[in-house]
Amino acid sequence: MLLAGVAAGSLGALLGLGGGIILVPLLNAGLGMPFSEAAAISLVGVLATSASVSAASASRRLLNARLAALLLVFSVGGAKVGAGVLDVIPDAVFEKIFGVTAAVVAIAMVARLDKRNVKSAASLGTGVLGGQFFDDDTQLDAAYRVRRLPLAAGSSVGAGVLASFLGIGGGILVVPALNSWCGVPIRVAAATSAFMIGVTAVPGVVAHWSLGHLSDLQLVGAVCVGVLVGYRLGLSLSARVGVVWLKGIMAVLLLFVAGKYLFFL
């Protein structure tokens, strides 16, 4: 369990994911735990990843606080709706939804271009929601403007519902939406999403806890310690590991997970 947590935490640091997309199949398919319990433990792991991200000052410089405040209304709203119906939907339905989500994420991971969306700070008005930041890649001040806000809001609602249903952070929806459709640079999108996933996970964790899905606290503790260690490990590896290769391996793994949940149950 500690190792599963380490894997999830490392992926959180390397790919900007909460790690739930790895933890849930490990706990459910790997250990034979009921899906709802796996999702519950995974969501607590997402909280641990989020706590690690919040304590790192690097992400603070990139966090778009206004955009986060606005989108959280939608993601937390979605999470509350998802949490409200947790006890009426059977685990088999969640497993199918997880399979579809894993397939979509795998395809998006392979297909999505790393759009930069940044312009020189002097060349662009940022609007109310946009911002400026120091771009480490170009070593210059850069600016961006947020476009298509309804799409960002819609993806946040979806991320919230999926967080409660599946035990994933929701960053897999929010980061591509912000980056590919809404003009937000990938680093800003990842930092903003990392702040959002912890908050979005709260209604789901609370609902799972009150439904008795967090009964094995020893397992919860081991996963969380693994996540905290894994996040530090991921940060130290981030300069040495090729993220493109990592994304490729993740995509293959997710397609396998999708196949398992969709066709081999």
Added chain:
Amino acid sequence: MTKPSTETTTLGPGRIESIRIGLARAGLFLVASLLVSGLVLFPLGYVDEATQVLQLATLTLIVLPIMGVVALLAEEASRRDWVFAGAALLVVVMLGLSLYRLWSGAPA
């Protein structure tokens, strides 16, 4: 007589952000300590104590992001960005309702 600097006494956005980072780091340290303590107590046979410590760790993990939103609310309010402060307040209220329902035993 030197006029006192307002930099350290005014609760501006920069000051709030540094408080937020400090709280996040303290919270992370607390969570890590509680988790390790709980996991060490289990094999030693202190099952009830370990359960309570791990429950406290989980509760702290739930509270930390809520504190982050409260800090965001304070930051936006100090900038007088009332729309975004209102959005943050709405999120805090929604999360508060979830916690209240956990406390009272109703669904989140």
